[in-house]
Amino acid sequence: MAKTVEQIAKDLNLSVTTVRLVLSGKAEQYRISVKTQSRINEHVERFGYTLNHSARSLKLNKTETLGLIVPNISNVFFATLAEKLELRCRRSGYQLMISCTYNDVDYENKLVKALMARNVDGLFIVPSTLENQQHHLRQIQKPLVLLDRDFGFTDNALVESHNEAGGDELARNMLEECKTPLWFLVGDTALPSITDRLNGYLQALKTAGIHHREWVIEGPDNTPEGGYALMDSLIDSQGVPQAFIASSLPVLEGAIEALRKRTGTVPQHINIGTFDEHPMLGFLPNSVWSMQQDEDTWAEKAFELMQRAIDGEAVNETAKVDMKLVKRSRQ
Amino acid sequence: MAKTVEQIAKDLNLSVTTVRLVLSGKAEQYRISVKTQSRINEHVERFGYTLNHSARSLKLNKTETLGLIVPNISNVFFATLAEKLELRCRRSGYQLMISCTYNDVDYENKLVKALMARNVDGLFIVPSTLENQQHHLRQIQKPLVLLDRDFGFTDNALVESHNEAGGDELARNMLEECKTPLWFLVGDTALPSITDRLNGYLQALKTAGIHHREWVIEGPDNTPEGGYALMDSLIDSQGVPQAFIASSLPVLEGAIEALRKRTGTVPQHINIGTFDEHPMLGFLPNSVWSMQQDEDTWAEKAFELMQRAIDGEAVNETAKVDMKLVKRSRQ
């Protein structure tokens, strides 16, 4: 099916060099005769030609392929990020290979190995843990851009949201409308992004002259189950809250479910804040504040850092992407 | 960095064949001496070895890579499907390349070309239109598994949900609890999966002895905007509905937004049905029936068909995957 350069050359009684030069648009530069050019072009027109990437990769030792490793893509933030990043990469001729770790630290290392074996030109990774991150930094002798989680202990290229500023802005805005305690349900403070959100919230409290560290309800899991447990214990100890913030969408899902289980419904007067925007937040009858991450800018920044690393630069920047508050008012 | 087989052979004063045989676990079979084996194994232990996929691909004319083309992965159904399929493929040593068309028919064709140039061993595609499908069938001389949409005019391998049965079951169940008109909001009947859902619904009406074709509200767009318009016009002509089904989640999102805009809230007594399950459906204060698609089975079936096609079989089956009703009751 796919004609090779050599085949074309043979068909036309030309050398591979000649054919290559016109195929790669260098015809003018090497002053190939117009007649030869058109003979080649016609042949390609008729029989087609598709470059064999494997051969090219073998020769040049680069695949024009990049890897992306995220926890999972059923999470809409990572899905959107993957989408945008794939688009951006393709725009520059790179194919993106998307893989999910499902928060399995061993599987994450396996994925890295698999992608390295396929000789990707670079890797975008959302590391699960500090240990994973350090492992990758040692293992991967290729351009690497870390995403979402700044575990520290590295000056590698990294892109993340401005979570602290986001937490601050979210809490500030909610405090303006909520007189009652503004609880903060945190799943998994081992994740730096979550901790930053918490710190932003605490900062906002401080600015408002409030000092209620006990408004923070912490748990180990950044999941619906984790969120359920948090809300459950909050209701146990304090009754149904009047206002709360969830540290992420999965936590919110669990928290809402707990509210429904415990109170039979989601009381409309509760003011709800959350990180990560989602159209289905509009399903809640409540006023909802959500902190949206800007995946377009993420993709742009991440690719730019990758490109520079591929070009040989020692990239050690951390790009912080601004978040945006979205408010849905109960009517 | 990555040692080549030849390098290892030279270091150890052996031939490439010997090294290859032990690396590929054929040492016993070819009765390589234990001593030679351990020399090789030790060397690999110390210096490592990573197979060069590009070279292998070039030689064998296969990449152990598969392509997946879906409309987008911010849609949670396609995201989950992509996730499951990636897992399944990796389990058999295949890397999956996930790409999104964003419903752009020309871009879809470009993606196919790009993946073919990278010499994928096979392609999973959710075609946007019949024309696209036919184009692919002509263009792609590789194993191909169509997903989600049976446009007809082909006996190619295909996996889809049992949408008609799903529509029937969903409507039946809702009719048991809803005396009032059960509206059906349909976005884009050009999509066969959507039409099947509609037909299932009509079948359920018929079985119940109801003949109200006018309960179907049709529009051109399977999107939130489309759903908004549908609900908007329904309220205009019939007032706020007591029960309705949305043909997909995006349509539901728009419909809910219209309800909120028009009535100031989402009236809790409305019974809501929808296709595609999502945890955030629990955010609605209403009773909600949702028809869940079984992505695990999809992935399993799709990969099985692909595997058989790769093995040279002329696969022309259509696999229909059962859907499952999920009910959330208002309390």
Add this chain to the structure above:
DNA sequence: TTGAAAGCGCTAACAC
């Protein structure tokens, strides 16, 4: 302007 040839790392066929 065009041609010839080496070599990327692997596999497989064949030799001893």
Add this chain to the structure above:
DNA sequence: GTGTTAGCGCTTTCAA
């Protein structure tokens, strides 16, 4: 049990 070698399709260097 082990060794040699051709060739996959491309890029690049050197020649003519």
